[in-house]
Every structure is written in C-alpha cells, then in structure tokens.
Amino acid sequence: MNTSLYNAHFGFHERPFSLSPDPDFLFWSKAHTRAFAVLEFGLVSRAPLTVVTGEVGTGKTTLIQALLRQVEDDATIGLISNAQGGRGDLLRWVLNALDVEAPEGADYVSLFQTFQSFVLQEYAAGRHVILIVDEAQNLGSETLEELRMLTNINSGKDDLLQIVLVGQPELRDLIRHPSLRQFAQRVSAVYHLEPMDLPTTRAYILHRLKHAGGSGEEFSASAIRHIHEEAGGIPRMVNKLCDLALVYASSADAPAVDEATIRELIDDGLILKPFRDPLLLSGAIDPFGKAAE
Structure with missing residues (x-):
C-alpha cells in the first residue's frame, strides 16, 4: 500500500514519519x-x-x-x-x-x-x-x-x-x-x-503527528509504549514503526493505531533491528578489534 494513501485517511498533509533527515521535523528534546x-x-x-x-x-x-x-x-x-x-x-x-x-x-x-x-x-x-x-x-x-x-x-x-x-x-x-x-x-x-526515554518518545511522536497536520491522537498510549520498547528509543526506529503502523491501521480502516497493530507488524517481520556486537558493548574488545586488556 502506498504510504501517501494513509495521509488522506488520517488527515495529514505529509508523511509524519519519513526516514529522510528533515530539519523542519526536528524535535528539540x-x-x-x-x-x-x-x-x-x-x-x-x-x-x-x-x-x-x-x-x-x-x-x-x-x-x-x-x-x-x-x-x-x-x-x-x-x-x-x-x-x-x-x-x-x-x-x-x-x-x-x-x-x-x-x-x-x-x-x-x-x-x-x-x-x-x-x-x-x-x-x-x-x-x-x-x-x-x-x-x-x-x-x-x-x-x-x-x-x-x-x-x-x-x-x-x-x-x-x-x-x-x-x-x-x-x-x-x-x-x-x-x-x-x-x-x-x-x-x-x-x-x-542517548536514546529517548518513554516520555520523550511520546512527545516526539506527538510532535511529528501535529507537524504533519494530525491531531496527536492517532496512536494509543499502549501503542506508543510498545513502539518505544521495540525501537529502544532510537528516533529512526520509531519512525519506521510508526510509518508502517499507520499503513496497517489505514488499510484496516481503523481510526488509530493500537498495541495490537504494533504487535501484528512485528510478528509479520517487517522490522529488522541493527546488530550490535555484544563483545564491543561489554568492553571485551576495543574499537580496534583487539581483546581488551
């Protein structure tokens, strides 16, 4: 489904969660x-x-x-x-x-x-x-x-x-x-x-929805909480989840995105999370690829 079609469904004048960097959408956390x-x-x-x-x-x-x-x-x-x-x-x-x-x-x-x-x-x-x-x-x-x-x-x-x-x-x-x-x-x-915490993620989603002409009520509180958990507070991952969730909700003619919508798109395997080397994260190796002393 073309994501531009959900704009009409929700009353947006542009996509609120495009992945392209856009200073006009910058949320000043x-x-x-x-x-x-x-x-x-x-x-x-x-x-x-x-x-x-x-x-x-x-x-x-x-x-x-x-x-x-x-x-x-x-x-x-x-x-x-x-x-x-x-x-x-x-x-x-x-x-x-x-x-x-x-x-x-x-x-x-x-x-x-x-x-x-x-x-x-x-x-x-x-x-x-x-x-x-x-x-x-x-x-x-x-x-x-x-x-x-x-x-x-x-x-x-x-x-x-x-x-x-x-x-x-x-x-x-x-x-x-x-x-x-x-x-x-x-x-x-x-x-x-640092990644966003839950209150910041909630404010971030609301900011982008309203900037695109939405009401800010297009996502339920439980949906936002689940998005934050899945995205780990990373804005780009939040954008991916929200964008796809709006596609799912509009295709189902739903008035808003709920937690079930988020679970459905996750279960469908639409989101790939970036791999982070656990050894690098734990300090077992340094950024030069050597074993930590």
Missing part, C-alpha cells in the same frame, strides 16, 4: 537541544575540534542540517560523509568538499600546500573554514590524527580551521584510545546523544 548547543559553542568559540556521537538513527545528520542553516555568511563550509582511505585520501576528500581543485597526480605535500593556501586565502578575505565530517567513525585512528594535524594551520592567535566530527559511539571509543591522546586534547567539547 533535551538531548538534542544540548547537542546542538555544543555544536554552536564549537563554532562560536572557533574550537579546533568538536565531537557529537550517537547511535545510528538518533538524529545526528538532522542536527548537522539544522546547524548549516544557522552558519554565518563569513564561513566557508565543507561537508564530508562516509570518507575512507589512507594517507592523502583524506586531503582529497577535504579539497573536494570545499570545491578546491586538486592538482592531477599531486603527492601528499602538494595536496597539503593546496589546502593550506586555500585556508589562508579565506582568512585573508575575512572568512574561516569549517569542515564537518559525518560518519567519522569510519576514518580510523591514523586518519583522525591526520585531521588533527590539519588544525595546526593558524595565523598568530587565530584558528583558521574548525572541524566538527559526527559519528556513531565507536568514534567516542576511538578518541579515547591512548594512541589518540593528542587528538583528544584538541577536542573542545564532546556530546553523546
């Missing part, structure tokens, strides 16, 4: 408000490194998009997502994000000089450079250290480059590793987005 404040603090204070982490689906990318809407005109911003590779590859990602042409076949030194010249030119023009790296846990320790080295570009007391790292909990574990102690010392602020 206490955790998201604090995370955003940390990001803003990093930019205003010209912090060399700011880090925000959270589980998959907690709304980190949506926060980035909201942040980009508020950045002043005197900043040049580069956004990198899912960057990987070895030494030199990072600089190519960075230059590409900033729309700076890299010399063909350039070695690492040439790439660095190109990047440094660009940053200095922006500074001379009264602008500063902000580099936002999403899914930064994919970079690895060597590449993170390379990022730290980039922040050494400065002019007197001014930091010319700011880096914002956003990633999954593994990123926080990486930064804590002894091999990255110099990196950790340059991080001005770290914030970790």
